[in-house]
Amino acid sequence: MGHVLELGRRVALQPMDAHCHDITVALYRDLAPGGTPFYAFHSYSCHPDAGLRLDFLAAAACHLGGMVASGARAHAVAWPCGAAHLSATRRLFVEVCKLAGPALPALRPPEADEARSGARYHVEGLGAGRYRLSADAPGDMSVRLRTIAGGFGKLAEMAVDEAAGPAVAFPCGHDHDRLVALLLPRALNARAAMREEESVAGRGVLVAPSAQNQPN
Amino acid sequence: MTDFSLISNEALRGEIEEFVTRPAEIERNLRVFSRAHPRMQAIALAVIEGEHHLCDRLTREALEAGHVAIEVMDDGLIAGMGVVGIKFRENFIFVPEVLACARAMKSGMAHIEPILSASGVPPAGKVVMGTVKGDLHDIGKNLCIMMLRGAGFEVVDLGVDTAPDAFIDAVEESGARLVGMSALLTTTVPNMGRTIEAFIDAGLRDDVQIMVGGAPVTQEFADDMGADGYGKDALACVAEAKRLLGINA
Amino acid sequence: MSQPISPMTSRQRVLAALRREPVDRTPVCNPTSVATVELMDLADAFFPEANRIPEKMANLAETSYTELGFDTIMPVFSIIQESSALGCKIQWEQKDNWPTVKMREPIWRDVEDIRIPPDLLTHPDTACVTEAIRILRRRHGDEVAIIGKTMGPWSLAYHGFGVEPFLLMALDDPGKTMQVLERLKEVTIAYGLAQIEAGADALTLPDHATGDLVSADYYRRFLKELHAEFAARLPVPIILHICGRTVDRMPYIAETGMAAFHFDSKNRPDESMAAVCGHCALVGNINNPETLFARDPEQVEAEVLANLEAGIHLVGPECAIPLQTSIENLRAIPRAVRAWHSAGGGARCHHHDHSHNNG
Numbered sequence: 001m002g003h004v005l006e007l008g009r010r011v012a013l014q015p016m017d018a019h020c021h022d023i024t025v026a027l028y029r030d031l032a033p034g035g036t037p038f039y040a041f042h043s044y045s046c047h048p049d050a051g052l053r054l055d056f057l058a059a060a061a062c063h064l065g066g067m068v069a070s071g072a073r074a075h076a077v078a079w080p081c082g083a084a085h086l087s088a089t090r091r092l093f094v095e096v097c098k099l100a101g102p103a104l105p106a107l108r109p110p111e112a113d114e115a116r117s118g119a120r121y122h123v124e125g126l127g128a129g130r131y132r133l134s135a136d137a138p139g140d141m142s143v144r145l146r147t148i149a150g151g152f153g154k155l156a157e158m159a160v161d162e163a164a165g166p167a168v169a170f171p172c173g174h175d176h177d178r179l180v181a182l183l184l185p186r187a188l189n190a191r192a193a194m195r196e197e198e199s200v201a202g203r204g205v206l207v208a209p210s211a212q213n214q215p216n
Numbered sequence: 217m218t219d220f221s222l223i224s225n226e227a228l229r230g231e232i233e234e235f236v237t238r239p240a241e242i243e244r245n246l247r248v249f250s251r252a253h254p255r256m257q258a259i260a261l262a263v264i265e266g267e268h269h270l271c272d273r274l275t276r277e278a279l280e281a282g283h284v285a286i287e288v289m290d291d292g293l294i295a296g297m298g299v300v301g302i303k304f305r306e307n308f309i310f311v312p313e314v315l316a317c318a319r320a321m322k323s324g325m326a327h328i329e330p331i332l333s334a335s336g337v338p339p340a341g342k343v344v345m346g347t348v349k350g351d352l353h354d355i356g357k358n359l360c361i362m363m364l365r366g367a368g369f370e371v372v373d374l375g376v377d378t379a380p381d382a383f384i385d386a387v388e389e390s391g392a393r394l395v396g397m398s399a400l401l402t403t404t405v406p407n408m409g410r411t412i413e414a415f416i417d418a419g420l421r422d423d424v425q426i427m428v429g430g431a432p433v434t435q436e437f438a439d440d441m442g443a444d445g446y447g448k449d450a451l452a453c454v455a456e457a458k459r460l461l462g463i464n465a
Numbered sequence: 466m467s468q469p470i471s472p473m474t475s476r477q478r479v480l481a482a483l484r485r486e487p488v489d490r491t492p493v494c495n496p497t498s499v500a501t502v503e504l505m506d507l508a509d510a511f512f513p514e515a516n517r518i519p520e521k522m523a524n525l526a527e528t529s530y531t532e533l534g535f536d537t538i539m540p541v542f543s544i545i546q547e548s549s550a551l552g553c554k555i556q557w558e559q560k561d562n563w564p565t566v567k568m569r570e571p572i573w574r575d576v577e578d579i580r581i582p583p584d585l586l587t588h589p590d591t592a593c594v595t596e597a598i599r600i601l602r603r604r605h606g607d608e609v610a611i612i613g614k615t616m617g618p619w620s621l622a623y624h625g626f627g628v629e630p631f632l633l634m635a636l637d638d639p640g641k642t643m644q645v646l647e648r649l650k651e652v653t654i655a656y657g658l659a660q661i662e663a664g665a666d667a668l669t670l671p672d673h674a675t676g677d678l679v680s681a682d683y684y685r686r687f688l689k690e691l692h693a694e695f696a697a698r699l700p701v702p703i704i705l706h707i708c709g710r711t712v713d714r715m716p717y718i719a720e721t722g723m724a725a726f727h728f729d730s731k732n733r734p735d736e737s738m739a740a741v742c743g744h745c746a747l748v749g750n751i752n753n754p755e756t757l758f759a760r761d762p763e764q765v766e767a768e769v770l771a772n773l774e775a776g777i778h779l780v781g782p783e784c785a786i787p788l789q790t791s792i793e794n795l796r797a798i799p800r801a802v803r804a805w806h807s808a809g810g811g812a813r814c815h816h817h818d819h820s821h822n823n824g
Contacts, residue, residue, distance in 0.1 A: 001524070002507055004532040009761065010791040015502040015561040022511075022560055024502040044506035115419055189416045266636070311678040312632040319633070350562040358629070376569065377556070401563065405754065406789065431677060431709070432754040 007042055011086060012093040019100045020053040021045075027093045029084070030072070038070040038078040039089055053101070060096040063104045066178035067092070081129075081174035088156035088179055095182060108181040114188055117141075121148065121188065123180050129170035130161075131180050151187030152180075218242055222250035225257035231264055235303050248295045255283065256291035259324060263296030264303075266316030268323040275324035285331040293324045297366045301451045311359075318362045325365070339370035341461045342392040346374030346383060347430075348399050348407040356430055357398040360453040364396075367454045380407075380414035387424055394460055396453065397443075399430040408433070409441035425460040429453055475536035476666060479610035482778045483667060483702035483724045485746050490806040493535045493799045494748050494779035496612055496669040496704045496727045498542040501795070502561055502788050504528045512788070513557040516543050516564055517589065519596035527601060530609045533792070534799035535781070538605070540597040541614035542785065544671055547656050548616070548624040550588035551581070561788055571627040576644045579625065581652055586659045595663040602664035610667060612704070613660030617672025617695070618649035619688060625649075628678075635683065642687060650691055657699045667702040669727065670695060675709035676731075684714040689721060696722035704748055708784055715740035730756075730768075730783045734775035746778035751798060758787045762797035769801035773810055 008030030016022040023045035032038050041054045041061075054075040061067045061077050065088075070076040079085050099105060110123045119137030126132055133149055135141040149166040152158045156179065158168040170176055223229040223246065232245050249257055255278045262271035271293075278288050300317040303309045309317075343364055347357050361371050372390050374382055383395055395415075399405045408428050415421040427445035428438050429452070438446035445460050447453035457463075470489040473481065478492040505511045508528055510521035526540035543564050549555050554567040573579055585591060594613065601611050616624075622631045622645050635642045657668050672692070674684045696703050702724030707714075710731045718726050719741040726745055728737050730752035737747055751757055751768045772780050780802055786795070805811070 001509065004507065004528075004792055004796070010793060013502075013789055013791075015789055016559070024506050024560075026503060044503050046506070046509055186416075189421050307680075310680045310683070312636040312683075315629055315633050316636050350558065404562065405787075434755060436755070437759075 002044060002046065004044075005042075007040065011039070012090045014093075014097040017053065017097065019097075020049055021047050023047055023050050023053065025054070025057065025097065027089070029086070029089075032070065032072040032078070036078060036082050037084040038072045038076045039067075040070075040073045040076040042075065056099075056101040057096050060099055060101070060104060061092055064096060064107070064178060064182050065089075065092040066176050079172075079176070081170075081172040081176075083170075083172035083174075085156065085170070085172070085176075085179075087154075088176075088183070091155050091183065091186065092179065107178060108184075110177070110181045110184065112185045112188060117144070119144070121145075121184065123184055125175055125177055125180075126167065127175065129173045129175055130164075130167050131169070132165040132167045134165060148184075148187050151189070152183060155183050155186055218246065220246070222246060223257065224254055225249075225261060228257050228261045228264070231261070231299060235306065235308050236299065237306070241302060245295075245299065248291065248298075252291040252295065253283065253287070255281065256288065256295070259288065259292030260296030260299070263293055263317055263320045263324070264299050266313060266320050268316070268320040271320040272323035272326070275327045279327055279331070285328045288324070289328045289332070293321050293328070294366045294368075297321050297363070301363065305449065305451055314359065318359070321362070321366060340368035340463055341394060341457065342370045342372070342390055343394045343396055343457060344372045344374065344383060344386045344390060344392045345396040346378035346386075346398070347376040348397050348404050348411060349377060349379050350401075350404045350407055356400060356450070357396075359450040360396060360398065360429065360447070363450040363454050364457060367458070369454075369457060380411040383411055384414060384418050384420060387420060393424055394457060395424050395426045396447075396457070397426065397428045399428075399433060401432065405430070405432050405437060406441075408437075408443070412442050427453065427456045427460060474608050475530065476607055476610045479536050479779065480666060480702065483704070483746055485743075485778060490811055491773060491777070491802050492537070492610075492779050493802055494537045494610075494612075494781040495529055495535055495539050496537070496614075496706060496725075496748055496781065497671075498539060498785035499529045499533060499535065499782065499790075499795055500525055500542050500788065501786070501790050501792065503792055504532065505560060507532065511560045512542075512562065513559065513564055516546070516557070517593055519593050519600060522593060522597040523600040523604070526597065527604065530605070533795050536799075537610045537612050537781075538601055539612045539614065539669070540601060541594050541669075544614075544616060544620065545624070546590045546594055546614075547585070547652055548621060549590040550585050551621070551625060551652065553624050555590075563785070563788070566624040568624060568627045571625060571630060573625040574630075576641055576648065579645065579648045581648075581655075585652065585655060591656060591659070595659050598660055598663040598665050611665055612667045612669055613657070613663075613665030614669040614671065615653050615657035615660065615699075617653055617670050617688070617705075618646040618691060619672045619674050621649045621652060622646065623673065632678065635679070635687065639686070646687060646691055650694065653695060654698055657695070657703075661699065661701050665701065667704060667724070668699060669704045669706050670723075671706040673708060674714070675707055676711050676713060677709040681713040681717065685717050689717050692718070692721040692723060696724070706784075712736055712740050716742070719744035721745075725779065728783070734772045734777050738775050738777070748779040748781060749777060750783045751781065753783055753786055753790075757782055757790050757794050760794075762793055762800075765794050765797040766801035766804075769798055770805060773802065773805050 007028040010026050011029045012027040014025040017025050023043050025043050028040045041057045043050045058075045067077040068080050070078040113120050119135045122134045123131045133145050149160045149168050152168040153160050161167045220229050236242050259274045304314050364371050397408050425444040428443040429447040435446050445456035447456045473489045478488050481488045482492050508524040510525040515521040515525040522540045526538050529535040530538050545564050548566050552572050554570050557564045704725040704727050705723045706727040708729050712732045725748050727748040728750050730750045
């Protein structure tokens with residue numbers, strides 16, 4: 001039996017990898033000697049296929065998300081800009097764990113279709129980590145585009161500039177084209193920010209019986 | 217000045233006086249019960265006291281005497297269950313007592329439901345309810361369903377251990393616009409998020425409102441997983457259902 | 466002035482704390498489960514097999530001592546072993562979930578239906594636990610406290626009758642309910658004794674009369690005397706476990722003679738200490754869903770400190786931890802306990818405890 005390792009902070013987990021004998025795969029965040037954050041795919045599984053699976057996942061994170069291999073540790077990857085991009089990395093982890101491998105999938109184009117509205121959305125790089133959102137659709141899509149920009153904000157902690165199209169920007173000031181293309185279909189549905197506002201408004205209306213005597 | 221004497225049934229009046237303390241709730245109960253027929257007051261009291269044989273008989277007699285089903289349901293069964301919910305919330309009664317009240321209400325509803333379904337009264341809304349994958353607990357979900365039905369909702373009960381696809385199939389088959397998910401284990405709470413993801417992947421997320429609840433679920437968890445609503449208990453579940461479907465309480 | 470305490474083994478530390486005697490440092494205890502999916506990979510022992518095969522059960526359980534630095538090993542991860550032997554239908558699940566009794570398919574409807582099968586202690590799912598305890602005792606000798614688990618009659622009744630039917634029975638027919646509990650208490654005793662005979666140092670006794678479901682008066686009427694009987698008849702320290710808000714029934718629990726009560730984070734450590742009034746030890750109460758599962762080691766350490774400052778006798782998670790809990794959050798518990806004692810917190814703790822014993 002192996003032993004527990006000091007791997008930094010676990011930031012994401014796939015408890016049962018359906019593509020590799022139900023092993024558990026975790027993503028750990030740590031700092032390289034220069035203080036640059038990196039992420040390492042790790043499994044405590046002793047299954048002989050586990051290492052190959054981790055190779056694939058790290059490669060897929062580089063391919064689909066634009067991360068780069070880090071020499072800091074086995075199966076470690078980092079953002080070329082040196083930033084942490086924690087939320088985006090977590091999302092990327094979820095996306096690569098869905099892949100069966102071993103072949104890497106084709107890259108996604110910077111556009112996505114929405115069946116219900118019939119719209120096609122685009123992200124266009126403006127440089128320095130900024131991206132403009134636009135839609136091919138009849139009618140005014142400005143509200144929908146702002147919602148999608150909010151989705152990028154939630155998924156990847158991007159700043160939203162509603163006046164510019166709208167546009168979204170990575171705080172690191174660097175481009176992450178592959179990541180943006182990967183996140184676009186998810187951003188169409190990420191309405192968490194709006195929901196959070198609603199739920200805060202609904203807080204404190206009723207208290208569960210089991211919590212009635214709980215001191216505040 | 218609150219005039220409890222407007223409620224003719226003495227025992228029912230005692231229940232309201234003793235257990236209902238919030239001014240808005242006192243006012244609402246006075247309004248409902250002061251205009252309710254004595255038979256309805258007796259039915260409400262049978263629900264509050266968890267007397268299912270009595271509730272069964274009183275409901276049957278009221279219908280035979282010519283009272284319409286809606287009146288018996290609203291002024292008797294549902295009004296009584298409202299008081300039960302308040303007593304539960306305020307820790308005057310606990311789950312066994314609520315279960316007994318629910319049993320009493322169910323015995324009355326057994327006479328009401330065939331009449332209502334035959335007469336085509338529109339339900340308040342349609343809700344799909346289930347305990348998530350991996351979780352076999354149904355007590356909380358059942359309390360919510362009972363309260364929702366009491367409030368006039370039509371409920372599709374998927375039971376326990378419900379896979380994401382079963383929620384999606386039920387929404388597509390029933391046309392419900394609201395989904396309620398329950399979990400009683402900390403380990404199965406993440407399956408709520410997975411079910412929401414499945415709605416996104418199926419392209420149905422914008423078609424439904426999703427509310428979540430259960431002992432380990434918090435507002436923070438609900439926000440993180442992207443639920444539209446969160447209910448701490450069965451009363452809150454009904455309030456959330458009404459809010460999400462835009463129904464005035 | 467109290468004398469410095471000589472260094473103790475984990476087992477000595479846990480047993481002393483359960484007796485509310487002075488300890489070299491507060492023990493870190495898991496009366497329920499600290500199994501996680503990552504530890505399953507590490508030990509090559511996965512759910513559901515780790516709930517059914519003694520060797521696997523032992524391998525996964527001992528990681529709490531060897532890898533996490535807890536002072537206890539608890540091999541009974543689930544709450545269904547004896548219910549399986551009683552004939553309940555079990556959903557065994559897979560790696561990432563707990564086995565559960567299918568309470569929608571109850572096996573009993575009335576008190577006469579309760580039959581304690583002759584193979585209660587030799588059934589594979591009960592014998593698995595006793596065999597795992599023997600394996601662990603052989604491997605670890607007297608170094609670490611091995612805790613077993615025997616379910617109380619209230620919980621067994623939930624499993625056999627279903628929660629709703631049993632709660633309605635408690636309301637409709639208290640006399641029959643007492644007969645049910647009296648009959649089922651023999652299962653609790655027999656399975657507890659079997660684990661003690663196999664080498665368990667202490668027993669967790671979960672009996673889910675939680676504040677989320679029933680009032681404190683239910684506890685007093687139905688369970689207090691039975692729990693006192695368990696404390697008297699089972700010759701090792703018993704750790705009663707009840708989830709949820711329980712501070713209203715802690716004064717009753719404290720009168721049962723149970724060595725300890727494992728309490729939920731819905732109850733503050735300081736109010737819980739006041740409620741038991743020095744009559745039993747407290748084990749707890751790091752929050753599972755919001756802290757251990759969802760936050761970082763710093764928040765875990767903060768909760769550990771709140772428990773230590775309140776004088777809680779054994780520190781650990783409030784209940785069986787989510788299987789996806791991170792290893793670094795679990796390791797933060799013993800680390801924070803050691804740091805607190807290194808910083809002199811232990812002296813305050815001993816003083817506090819001592820005053821309770823004498824007062």
